[in-house]
Every structure is written in C-alpha cells, then in structure tokens.
Amino acid sequence: MTDPGHALITITQRPATVFVEGHGAWLIDEQGKRHVDLVQGWAVNSLGHSPxxxxxxxxxxxxxxxxxxxxxxxxxxxxxxxxxxxxxxxxxxxxxxxxxxxxxxxxxxxxxxxxxxxxxxxxxxxxxxxxxxxxxxxxxxxxxxxxxxxxxxxxxxxxxxxxxxxxxxxxxxxxxxxxxxxxxxxxxxxxxxxxxxxxxxxxxxxxxxxxxxxxxxxxxxxxxxxxxxxxxxxxxxxxxxxxxxxxxxxxxxxxxxxxxxxxxxxxxxxxxxxxxxxxxxxxxxxxxxxxCRPAFLAGVRARAEQLSAGLQAIAREFDLVGERGMGLLRALVLPTDVAADVVAAAQALEPVGLLLNAPRPHLIRLMPALNISAAEMDEGLALIRQALRIVLA
Structure with missing residues (x-):
C-alpha cells in the first residue's frame, strides 16, 4: 500500500488508515470502516468526536x-x-x-x-x-x-x-x-x-x-x-x-x-x-x-467504574498483570511486551475496529470520551477481548 503520508516530515510510525469522519465514540476511515475510539486524540476529545x-x-x-x-x-x-x-x-x-x-x-x-x-x-x-x-x-x-x-x-x-x-x-x-x-x-x-x-x-x-x-x-x-x-x-x-x-x-x-x-x-x-x-x-x-457540571462528572465516575471492572475481568480471564488508573485514564498491564501487537490486532478487527494506545511495550492505555455510553464501553471491552485472543493464542 502506498504511504499516504509521503509528503509529511517523518515524526512517527502511523498505520496506513486515513480517518475522514468521527462522531462521539466512533471514527470512520476512507473505506467506511467504523472504529470504537478509546484513544480520543490522547485524552483530548472530552465530548467525543464532532460534538x-x-x-x-x-x-x-x-x-x-x-x-x-x-x-x-x-x-x-x-x-x-x-x-x-x-x-x-x-x-x-x-x-x-x-x-x-x-x-x-x-x-x-x-x-x-x-x-x-x-x-x-x-x-x-x-x-x-x-x-x-x-x-x-x-x-x-x-x-x-x-x-x-x-x-x-x-x-x-x-x-x-x-x-x-x-x-x-x-x-x-x-x-x-x-x-x-x-x-x-x-x-x-x-x-x-x-x-x-x-x-x-x-x-x-x-x-x-x-x-x-x-x-x-x-x-x-x-x-x-x-x-x-x-x-x-x-x-x-x-x-x-x-x-x-x-x-x-x-x-x-x-x-x-x-x-x-x-x-x-x-x-x-x-x-x-x-x-x-x-x-x-x-x-x-x-x-x-x-x-464540569456535577451530573456530567457523576457520569464520568460511573463509566470509570464500569471500565475498571471490565478491565479487571479481562485481566482475570487472560491471566494478565492487572489494571490501574484514575477516572477514565486507565491502563491494562500485560505480562509480556505484546502491546503493539494488541493495538494492531484491535484496529484490524472486522467488521468493527478498535483504537487503543500502547505507551509502553507491555501496557495498553485507554482514554475514552468522557460521555461514552455504557453500551459503547461494553462494546469496546468486548473488542479488547477479541484482540487479546488473537495475540495471546
């Protein structure tokens, strides 16, 4: 595949995917594939994409x-x-x-x-x-x-x-x-x-x-x-x-x-x-x-509890080290240096992809939109399981 970034100064290794649209917890690429985005611009998109x-x-x-x-x-x-x-x-x-x-x-x-x-x-x-x-x-x-x-x-x-x-x-x-x-x-x-x-x-x-x-x-x-x-x-x-x-x-x-x-x-x-x-x-x-409305912040705390509990369940299921974090800034700690493989496998999932971040070789970081729904969070957790099955098989 031709590198779409051939006119850019090289600063990082990016996947060849080109994103063209985003709404809430979702990003859509040029081929029309939808991705659950648990990176959100590195904790930038507080209210998701295009609020x-x-x-x-x-x-x-x-x-x-x-x-x-x-x-x-x-x-x-x-x-x-x-x-x-x-x-x-x-x-x-x-x-x-x-x-x-x-x-x-x-x-x-x-x-x-x-x-x-x-x-x-x-x-x-x-x-x-x-x-x-x-x-x-x-x-x-x-x-x-x-x-x-x-x-x-x-x-x-x-x-x-x-x-x-x-x-x-x-x-x-x-x-x-x-x-x-x-x-x-x-x-x-x-x-x-x-x-x-x-x-x-x-x-x-x-x-x-x-x-x-x-x-x-x-x-x-x-x-x-x-x-x-x-x-x-x-x-x-x-x-x-x-x-x-x-x-x-x-x-x-x-x-x-x-x-x-x-x-x-x-x-x-x-x-x-x-x-x-x-x-x-x-x-x-x-x-x-x-x-900063009290009701909105209460929702952030509820989704944080859901994400933490979901990651703990995944850690038990796959015998991982565990999870940690505060609020909706969390990490899943892996037993070996396969985080990059998990990130790649998650994005390649079909028909829906998942976007994750690996700041360390053994660790996945999650920074979802603060207004992500409970159903979208569950979908993201299910996709993490799929990616882990592929990589840890």
Whole structure:
C-alpha cells in the first residue's frame, strides 16, 4: 500500500488508515470502516468526536471575531478565565495553545518568582518518567529515558526525583530549587498514579521549604479523572496548574493558572500570537461548562467504574498483570511486551475496529470520551477481548 503520508516530515510510525469522519465514540476511515475510539486524540476529545456543542461554539464565534490580537481583551477570553477561576483554587489565568506551551509558562512564572523572592532560585524538580511536552525545555523537564540525548545541548536547570518517594524529593532540594512539577497520573509512563500520602507529603514539604508546587494537569484536568481537576481528589491545592488536551475538547487550547501571590509576570514577559484568541476560548468555555457540571462528572465516575471492572475481568480471564488508573485514564498491564501487537490486532478487527494506545511495550492505555455510553464501553471491552485472543493464542 502506498504511504499516504509521503509528503509529511517523518515524526512517527502511523498505520496506513486515513480517518475522514468521527462522531462521539466512533471514527470512520476512507473505506467506511467504523472504529470504537478509546484513544480520543490522547485524552483530548472530552465530548467525543464532532460534538454539536463545539460545532455551535465555533460557528457562532467565527461569525463574530477570530483574533483581535492578544494586545486587547476579548469577551470569550475573559469569560473562560473567570470560569476557570470559579471552578478551581486559582486566581489568575493565561490561555495558550498547547500543554507544552502552558508548562513552559509555568516554568517561566516559577523562575520569575524565584528571581524576585528566592534569591534567584531557578531549578525545577521533576520526576523520572514524567512527560511535560516536546519543546526543548519541556523535554529537559520530562523524565522520559533518552530524551536528554536527542537534541544536545539541552536547557539546564531541571533535576529529577522518583514519584511516590518523598525522600528522593528531599535529596533533590537545594537553595537553587524554585519549584516541584508533578503529574498526578504519569500517562506516558504507563498511567502511574501518585499515591495520596505522597502528594500530601509533597505539598507539606514544598510549603515548608518555600518552593512552588506545579501541577501538570494537561492530561488529568477538566473531568478526565472524575472531578473537575485531579488535585481535588488529593485534598491539596497546588500553587500553579496547567491544563490542555480536554480543555479544548479537540481544538488547540491550554491554560496556565496560578494563585495571586505568584502572579508576577511583568508586561512583555509572557505572551503568544494566538494566546487567548476568542475562537478557541469560546470552545473552551462551552466544553468546561458542560464537563464540569456535577451530573456530567457523576457520569464520568460511573463509566470509570464500569471500565475498571471490565478491565479487571479481562485481566482475570487472560491471566494478565492487572489494571490501574484514575477516572477514565486507565491502563491494562500485560505480562509480556505484546502491546503493539494488541493495538494492531484491535484496529484490524472486522467488521468493527478498535483504537487503543500502547505507551509502553507491555501496557495498553485507554482514554475514552468522557460521555461514552455504557453500551459503547461494553462494546469496546468486548473488542479488547477479541484482540487479546488473537495475540495471546
């Protein structure tokens, strides 16, 4: 088969399938084959594919104002920022276009604060196997093995501790430390969940030492874990938080949030051509208003229980290691490195395919739409069984 991506710069190995249409939990390719999508753009499509809510927000805003320049206020920018403040523990918001951009902004904000209040402290402690984005600085901040050698020399000022090991954080702290940056669920590492006790100890330690706690909720925020933000489930409040992915429900939108005490950028320190443009902000407001309704979040928790129970049953049936995760960000752990084979077998199923993600050779990650129906979830679980039978036979 001819490679359909022959005009693209090579960045990844993609299957030859070309998708042309999507609705809710389903994607349809050029041959008309339907696939249950349990990836949803890597936890991006909060409301599934092509939701009417986003179509309506885009149409209405596109007919009014696209981008007046970030030098001016616009109404959707102000309304989305106010809504995020209302829903969260934070006081100030900066809107951006991607998670990496929001995380870069968080590092900039921490270093600006450190230059003023911590005698120039600038180092950020991250965690082994963490993932914060693909800019040079965020590759340095991430703990993905091998990333420190691809684009040398890499930006400095980033050190690593081990998730769920508070002693490793204490050892990494120095007078140069300005912040600790954490994902409550390390998605790219294989849906590794931070333990509640560790997070509480980390919050206490950072407060005691006078360093910021930055929560990277790019993947876990905006309902993915069953609450508006994952930090709520730990009983703590970070100083800074980043959002993206599900915030836009499929469009490029991200946010950096901070408490008033850390609102320390000077005019000109931070910005972006598309930062806070009304087209994306209008979509974000519509998505947040829908996803953060108590009844909607209760539905997320119900589907999460269904998915977890279904994966546990599959693990018992096929003698797998087990499942783990928070909310609708979950992983199925396999006994051997056959995850890529399972992903390929699932997509090749007939007459209906299944889309899965394998962030590690022995692990399948599942990130369905937050409004997936119980029947669609059952269909996805049945297709996982079919793919496992093929691969493990």
């Amino acid at each position: 009417a809510l986003i179509t309506q927000a885009l149409l209405a805003q596109s007919q009014r104002l696209l981008n007046p320049s970030p030098a001016y206020y616009n109404r959707p920018l102000l309304d989305l920022a106010a809504r995020l403040v209302q829903l969260s523990a934070f006081d100030r918001v900066f809107l951006a276009s991607s998670g990496a951009e929001a995380n870069e902004g968080a590092v900039k904000l921490a270093r600006r604060w450190g230059s003023r209040h911590r005698n120039g402290a600038h180092e950020i402690i991250g965690f082994e196997h963490a993932f914060h984005g693909r800019t040079l600085a965020m590759m340095s901040a991430s703990g993905k093995p091998g990333w420190d050698a691809i684009y040398t020399p890499m930006p400095g000022g980033f050190t690593k501790a081990r998730l769920n090991d508070i002693a490793s954080v204490e050892r990494a702290l120095t007078p140069r430390t300005v912040a600790v940056m954490i994902e409550f669920v390390q998605g790219e590492a294989g849906v590794v969940v931070a333990e509640p006790g560790f997070v509480r100890e980390l919050r206490a330690l950072t407060a005691e030492r006078g360093v910021l706690l930055i929560a990277d909720e790019v993947q876990t925020g905006v309902g993915r874990c069953g609450t508006a933000f994952a930090y709520e489930q730990y009983g703590i409040e970070p100083d800074v938080m980043t959002l993206a992915k599900g915030l836009g429900g499929g469009v490029p939108l991200a946010a950096l949030l901070c408490k008033e005490a850390f609102n320390c950028f000077e005019p000109g320190d931070q910005g972006g051509t598309f930062a806070g443009n009304p087209l994306m902000a209008a979509v974000g407001l519509a998505v947040v208003d829908e996803v």
